[in-house]
Amino acid sequence: xxxxxxxxxxxxxxxxxxxxxxxxxxxxxxxxxxxxxxxxxxxxxxxxxxxxxxxxxxxxxxxxxxxxxxxxxxxxxxxxxxxxxxxxxxxxxxxxxxxxxxxxxxxxxxxxxxxxxxxxxxxxxxxxxxxxxxxxxxxxxxxxxxxxxxxxxxxxxxxxx
Amino acid sequence: xxxxxxxxxxxxxxxxxxxxxxxxxxxxxxxxxxxxxxxxxxxxxxxxxxxxxxxxxxxxxxxxxxxxxxxxxxxxxxxxxxxxxxxxxxxxxxxxxxxxxxxxxxxxxxxxxxxxxxxxxxxxxxxxxxxxxxxxxxxxxxxxxxxxxxx
Numbered sequence: 001x002x003x004x005x006x007x008x009x010x011x012x013x014x015x016x017x018x019x020x021x022x023x024x025x026x027x028x029x030x031x032x033x034x035x036x037x038x039x040x041x042x043x044x045x046x047x048x049x050x051x052x053x054x055x056x057x058x059x060x061x062x063x064x065x066x067x068x069x070x071x072x073x074x075x076x077x078x079x080x081x082x083x084x085x086x087x088x089x090x091x092x093x094x095x096x097x098x099x100x101x102x103x104x105x106x107x108x109x110x111x112x113x114x115x116x117x118x119x120x121x122x123x124x125x126x127x128x129x130x131x132x133x134x135x136x137x138x139x140x141x142x143x144x145x146x147x148x149x150x151x152x153x154x155x156x157x158x159x160x161x
Numbered sequence: 162x163x164x165x166x167x168x169x170x171x172x173x174x175x176x177x178x179x180x181x182x183x184x185x186x187x188x189x190x191x192x193x194x195x196x197x198x199x200x201x202x203x204x205x206x207x208x209x210x211x212x213x214x215x216x217x218x219x220x221x222x223x224x225x226x227x228x229x230x231x232x233x234x235x236x237x238x239x240x241x242x243x244x245x246x247x248x249x250x251x252x253x254x255x256x257x258x259x260x261x262x263x264x265x266x267x268x269x270x271x272x273x274x275x276x277x278x279x280x281x282x283x284x285x286x287x288x289x290x291x292x293x294x295x296x297x298x299x300x301x302x303x304x305x306x307x308x309x310x311x312x
Contacts, residue, residue, distance in 0.1 A: 012235060049265055056265040057281045063262050063274070074284035112288070129288040139287040156289035 039117070040090035041128060044140055045075055047086070053078040067155060069145030070124070077138040084109075084138055091115075091130055091140075098128070101149050116149050127152055162195055169201065186212075 049056040059072040077083045088110055094117065101114035110130065117126040125148055129141040143152065165188055171177045172185055188194065189205035259270040264280045271277065 010231075050268040052267050054265075054267065055280055055284075057263070057277060057284060058259070059262045059277065059281055061261055063278070072281060074281060076280075076284055076287070114288075129285075131288045131290075133287070133290075137287070139284050141284055141288055156285060 039128075039142075040093040041087070041140060041142060044083075044087050044090055045073060045142075048077055048080070048083050049075060051077075053080065064145065067145070068147035068151060069143055071142070071144035073143075074139065074141040077140075079136045080138070081136075084132060084136070087130070087138055087140055091128070094128060099149075101127075101153070114149075114152070125149075129156075165195075165198065169198070 045056060048054050055076040057072070057074045060070065064070060064072055077087075091110055091113065095113070095115050098115040098117045101116055103113040103115075104111045110132075112131040113129070115128045115130075117128060119125060123146055124144060125146065127141075127143040127149070129139075129143070131139045133139075147155070165185070168177060168181050168185055172182065177185070186205045186209050189198075189202045190209045194202050259265065259272060262274065262277050263270050263272050264277045265271075266280070
């Protein structure tokens with residue numbers, strides 16, 4: 001009887017150890033789905049994504065197939081000066097080596113920008129779109145996919161997005 | 162002898178205590194069993210052997226100290242798992258419930274495809290409106306430049 005108890009306890013301990021190991025591995029798996037190449041703007045999503053007055057969207061797979069994208073992530077932050085400063089700093093860091101499709105600055109700060117980031121995978125283009133409007137609403141979009149800059153512009157200015 | 166017979170009767174009726182059963186086992190395995198009771202001897206011999214086996218395996222059982230450690234480790238592991246579980250729910254709430262397509266509004270996650278799509282399009286329209294705004298701003302600035310010149 002006592003032996004059986006020990007066997008059961010050993011099994012429980014072993015199962016718990018396995019679960020524990022899985023728990024530690026889970027965040028690693030989640031981190032693997034984050035934006036590629038450790039972009040600084042990743043911090044904007046992580047830092048402000050779940051706050052008040054913030055809307056964060058993430059799309060992947062079938063919802064994006066028709067647009068030639070594999071990843072879409074956007075964040076809209078309302079009236080937050082600190083977030084604006086932080087986002088601009090992140091953009092400045094990420095734009096190094098990027099192709100500036102368009103950039104508008106006002107009083108030294110970026111007001112709107114389209115950047116094409118260097119590819120980290122073949123046939124996978126990465127874009128960062130940014131805008132802060134007159135009402136101080138910050139919009140930051142990250143797009144990943146086969147689409148090129150022309151496709152993106154066409155998409156942005158199409159009336160039936 | 163009569164005592165053994167009475168005990169045996171009680172035993173078969175299932176009314177014996179463990180001490181009385183021990184007494185019976187000892188009697189039937191002593192080798193001095195009355196002729197008319199020998200028929201029951203193999204049964205008690207078998208029980209004694211089984212008990213002996215259990216006693217032989219007893220030293221393999223971990224000491225109470227090891228048992229305590231095992232219990233303690235199991236307890237700690239269970240506590241860590243529980244904390245991690247709770248932590249995952251709070252920290253990775255968005256990631257857990259918002260797997261592929263989602264929108265987080267004021268910290269709350271929504272996965273309804275229409276809502277998600279609507280907010281994605283809103284963001285894209287917002288950034289695409291930049292071009293129009295920029296042109297308007299430039300025209301306005303140009304306009305004010307000419308107005309200033311005329312004055």
